[in-house]
Amino acid sequence: MQVNIPLKKTIDNSYDITIDSLPKLHFDKKVAIITNTTVSDLHLDYLKERITAKELIVVTLPDGEQYKNQESINKILNALFENRFNRKSLLIAFGGGVIGDMTGFAASIYQRGIDFIQIPTTLLSQVDASVGGKTGMNNEYGKNLVGAFHQPKAVYIDPYFLKTLPLREFxxxxxxxxxxxxxxxxxxxxxxxxxxxxxxxxxxxxxxxxxxxxxxxxxxxxxxxxxxxxxxxxxxxxxxxxxxxxxxxxxxxxxxxxxxxxxxxxxxxxxxxxxxxxxxxxxxxxxxxxxxxxxxxxxxxxxxxxxxxxxxxxxxxxxxxxxxxxxxxxxxxxxxxxxxxxxxxxxxxxx
Amino acid sequence: MQVNIPLKKTIDNSYDITIDSLPKLHFDKKVAIITNTTVSDLHLDYLKERITAKELIVVTLPDGEQYKNQESINKILNALFENRFNRKSLLIAFGGGVIGDMTGFAASIYQRGIDFIQIPTTLLSQVDASVGGKTGMNNEYGKNLVGAFHQPKAVYIDPYFLKTLPLREFxxxxxxxxxxxxxxxxxxxxxxxxxxxxxxxxxxxxxxxxxxxxxxxxxxxxxxxxxxxxxxxxxxxxxxxxxxxxxxxxxxxxxxxxxxxxxxxxxxxxxxxxxxxxxxxxxxxxxxxxxxxxxxxxxxxxxxxxxxxxxxxxxxxxxxxxxxxxxxxxxxxxxxxxxxxxxxxxxxxxx
Missing domain, CATH: 1.20.1090.10 (Dehydroquinate synthase-like - alpha domain)
Structure with a gap:
């Protein structure tokens, strides 16, 4: 006997990328900003003036590609469990490509997938990582070898953040x-x-x-x-x-x-x-x-x-x-x- | 400025469930059978008489819900990396619901997603876990709290395996x-x-x-x-x-x-x-x-x-x-x- 599971379907994964000064945004749900120490020191106040939520937490990771690993993913997930985030909660990736990739990956596997939005702070992540839905982390075998395709719900590209970006990174x-x-x-x-x-x-x-x-x-x-x-x-x-x-x-x-x-x-x-x-x-x-x-x-x-x-x-x-x-x-x-x-x-x- | 990322699309996730004696299957690619010690002892020979591949490895995990964790997922992933599995490789979940959920989850995050098929060996996994695409693992916060929706490419339900199933599990x-x-x-x-x-x-x-x-x-x-x-x-x-x-x-x-x-x-x-x-x-x-x-x-x-x-x-x-x-x-x-x-x-x- 054979049964066919007819999962053909249309998914609307469309999202908008806004390239402008970050507007004021309010979310009527639990929101976690995922960022790193460098971006937090420079820009977290700027962000918090613009983002409000029913409940807002901030998860700050150490800065650097060497922290794009399982331990950081677990830090994000554990913070969400501790604060009882549910399937309707939202993550905000606030940083460069490393933060974007890890936040997206954590969002893709937390309770089998929750929403996330991206606020990229480097030119590279603004033009590259913000489009495409690639998420992931590194491991001992190489870069980005574990991950998922998970599209953000929205991307906000604010050129303001580039003012503090070192020339080499630009x-x-x-x-x-x-x-x-x-x-x-x-x-x-x-x-x-x-x-x-x-x-x-x-x-x-x-x-x-x-x-x-x-x-x-x-x-x-x-x-x-x-x-x-x-x-x-x-x-x-x-x-x-x-x-x-x-x-x-x-x-x-x-x-x-x-x-x-x-x-x-x-x-x-x-x-x-x-x-x-x-x-x-x-x-x-x-x-x-x-x-x-x-x-x-x-x-x-x-x-x-x-x-x-x-x-x-x-x-x-x-x-x-x-x-x-x-x-x-x-x-x-x-x-x-x-x-x-x-x-x-x-x-x-x-x- | 605003750019819309138009990802509306149709995905064909359809797959067939065959409910019959397992046919002989050959895969012209790298294949990993993921199973546990109990199922391996009872039925791995039966499976290997029917499944051949360009390259075939077997990953055997300890049996039990208490092993449905990050460590087991990493064991699966590491075996794939060690054997240089690529995006076209295939996983076969051979066991009950725990093996099915973990194999599906590992498949969903290995290099951002590879194919897997299910050969469930318990009545529960045959009627329940084999349909639906839910994958995942447990952690200290609870059951199935980390995972993904990832559909198998095919499911083979062979009643033969139920002959060794204890009455309570039936x-x-x-x-x-x-x-x-x-x-x-x-x-x-x-x-x-x-x-x-x-x-x-x-x-x-x-x-x-x-x-x-x-x-x-x-x-x-x-x-x-x-x-x-x-x-x-x-x-x-x-x-x-x-x-x-x-x-x-x-x-x-x-x-x-x-x-x-x-x-x-x-x-x-x-x-x-x-x-x-x-x-x-x-x-x-x-x-x-x-x-x-x-x-x-x-x-x-x-x-x-x-x-x-x-x-x-x-x-x-x-x-x-x-x-x-x-x-x-x-x-x-x-x-x-x-x-x-x-x-x-x-x-x-x-x-």
């Missing part, structure tokens, strides 16, 4: 903006070439266009079965660089910046972009003091490290290769010979 | 079958009154009807916002009984059996079912040696314990009250006076 966020432009939108790339991000309206415009671009991609492919993989442009190389430098030397966006330069080198070798286009990308990254070069000490080891990347399945490695500016090719057919020849351009002898 | 599963009949299907209830479960075809028929009933309910309300709550018939009282007896004296299905008798008492008081109907349910439960009585030592304490149930929000408690046989009322408006008067019928003085 650059790391800018790298992801460049990524979005190179892979999907030539017009946006040209806008960035002329833009002065110190001007708030220009900054808002850039954030909005980056968010819109990512939103279009994610809407087409929420669970990363196809085109969404293009958002990993620069990441296949970047992850190896982060691994080799033990996540200490570079911020994620900085490693991605170098990774994009490497992917462009691959694209040049395949005749997919011109040398002028590769130079234009490099020049844009340098405008925000992003690193664009890297010395590979052991080319074979760098190559082997591709296969440790969780986004690869079996022995295929997926590369995101720009095709001109504003278009992209996703390929897992790059030969070892081709890749080694690209990596050799970054080898010590050519460094 | 009864506990039967209680959930009775639950489905009383709340949704009078015809099914009458079938059960006449049925002899020792006959395999009758057993298959009963399992199939229970699964179909639950499937219809879950399809209407996958995330338990409405009618699905009716499946908690007997559970509001049952949970308190399980808590009071520290999960030691009764199996879950046994506590639910008593809980249904209590819910029927409530229904009688409200004039929703007749005394004859209440007696008929009790008689059916006794046919499989299920407990139908319970001495409440402290009525106020029993009443207060309703509010510890996670399915309650704020100060409302939801009761599932049969309306005749085959229909149900979901109410969070039962007065304290009414409830106390029902509980008094189970008080020591009346015991």
């Amino acid at each position: 650059g790391a966020g800018f790298a992801e903006i460049v990524k979005m432009a190179v892979t999907f939108n030539k017009d946006f790339f040209e806008f960035l070439q002329d833009a002065d991000m110190r001007d708030e309206q220009t900054l808002i415009e850039a954030i909005t266009r980056a968010v819109k671009t990512k939103a279009e991609v994610v809407a087409k492919d929420e669970k990363e079965h196809g085109i969404r993989a293009a958002l990993n442009y620069g990441h296949t190389f970047g992850h190896v660089i982060e691994n080799e430098t033990k996540y200490e030397k570079y911020l994620h966006g900085e490693a991605v910046a170098i990774g994009m330069v490497m992917a462009n080198e691959l694209a040049c070798s395949m005749g997919l972009i011109s040398n002028d286009e590769a130079v234009a990308v490099k020049f844009l990254l340098e405008k925000y003091s992003l690193p664009v070069d890297y010395e590979i000490k052991d080319i074979q080891k760098f190559y082997d490290a591709f296969f440790l990347d969780k986004k690869s399945s079996d022995s295929k490695i997926t590369f995101i290769i720009p095709k001109g500016i504003g278009d992209v090719v996703i390929s897992d057919e790059c030969s070892k010979e081709l890749l080694i020849s690209v990596l050799e351009k970054f080898g010590v002898d050519n460094g | 009864g506990a599963g039967f209680a959930e079958i009775v639950k489905m009949a009383v709340t949704f299907n009078k015809d099914f209830f009458e079938f059960l009154q006449d049925a002899d479960m020792r006959d395999e075809q009758t057993l298959i028929e009963a399992i199939t009807r229970a699964v179909k009933t639950k499937a219809e309910v879950v399809a209407k309300d996958e995330k338990e916002h409405g009618i699905r709550a009716a499946l908690n018939y007997g559970h509001t009282f049952g949970h308190v009984i399980e808590n009071e007896t520290k999960y030691e004296k009764y199996l879950h299905g046994e506590a639910v059996a008593i809980g249904m008798v209590m819910a029927n008492e409530l229904a009688c008081s409200m004039g929703l079912i007749s005394n004859d109907e209440a007696v008929a349910v009790k008689f059916l439960l006794e046919k499989y040696s299920l407990p139908v009585d319970y001495e409440i030592k402290d009525i106020q304490k029993f009443y207060d314990a309703f509010f510890l149930d996670k399915k309650s929000s704020d100060s409302k408690i939801t009761f599932i009250i049969p309306k005749g046989i085959g229909d149900v009322v979901i109410s969070d408006e039962c007065s304290k006076e009414l409830l106390i008067s029902v509980l008094e019928k189970f008080g020591v003085d009346n015991g």
Whole structure:
């Protein structure tokens, strides 16, 4: 005998991203703000002037990627249990990508899933982590290896928080903006070439266009079965660089910046972009003091490290290769010979 | 500025439940069988004669509800990481409800979600846990408080496994079958009154009807916002009984059996079912040696314990009250006076 469980259904996961000064918000339910020590010191008062709730608690975690782990997730969950949060309660992620990912993951598993909203405080989390619904934590095997797809109910991007953001972190966020432009939108790339991000309206415009671009991609492919993989442009190389430098030397966006330069080198070798286009990308990254070069000490080891990347399945490695500016090719057919020849351009002898 | 993230989409989560001898299955991918020591000793050879895969590993957990915790989840996840499972790999839950819930939860968070199938080996997990997509684990705050909704890709219910099932466990599963009949299907209830479960075809028929009933309910309300709550018939009282007896004296299905008798008492008081109907349910439960009585030592304490149930929000408690046989009322408006008067019928003085 066979019974079919007909779960075909339409879910409305839509949500709005507001890019503006944070409005006053009142929630008639229990709300937990999840933040870290740094953001709390700088901005918790600002937030609390704008957010009120039937019952409001704050969970403050230590700041840093090294705390993106099971222990921090349990701290969040335990605070919710202690305060008897129920299925209608709400979490607010108030911080950068680490806080956003962990808050989203905790929300996805607390009593099988409760709502959360994001108030990202770094440029990187505003343009990247705020769209896509990826949540998770790190463990001893690697980054973001445990997690869930769980969409926020709303995202509030307030440029005010960027005023206290260190320049290096600003650059790391800018790298992801460049990524979005190179892979999907030539017009946006040209806008960035002329833009002065110190001007708030220009900054808002850039954030909005980056968010819109990512939103279009994610809407087409929420669970990363196809085109969404293009958002990993620069990441296949970047992850190896982060691994080799033990996540200490570079911020994620900085490693991605170098990774994009490497992917462009691959694209040049395949005749997919011109040398002028590769130079234009490099020049844009340098405008925000992003690193664009890297010395590979052991080319074979760098190559082997591709296969440790969780986004690869079996022995295929997926590369995101720009095709001109504003278009992209996703390929897992790059030969070892081709890749080694690209990596050799970054080898010590050519460094 | 505001950007809408248009994630409205149709997901096809449909899957088939096969109720028959397990067919031979080959998977061209990495597969992990998650089981416990008891089921492994009894039935792993039987399973391995029927399941082959590109690469097959077995993760054996200790048997028992007390191991439904973070440590066991981590054991599963770590085995997957050690064996380099990827997003296309598959988990097979091979055991009762505890194994099913934990395997489903591990599958839901491993690399943000991979597939799993269920091969339930107890009557309870065959008729109940195999339909609905609820996954999770216990923690110090209570049962199933951390988890996810994650649907299996397929369920195989093989009555063969029931041959080794102790009679008490068979009864506990039967209680959930009775639950489905009383709340949704009078015809099914009458079938059960006449049925002899020792006959395999009758057993298959009963399992199939229970699964179909639950499937219809879950399809209407996958995330338990409405009618699905009716499946908690007997559970509001049952949970308190399980808590009071520290999960030691009764199996879950046994506590639910008593809980249904209590819910029927409530229904009688409200004039929703007749005394004859209440007696008929009790008689059916006794046919499989299920407990139908319970001495409440402290009525106020029993009443207060309703509010510890996670399915309650704020100060409302939801009761599932049969309306005749085959229909149900979901109410969070039962007065304290009414409830106390029902509980008094189970008080020591009346015991």
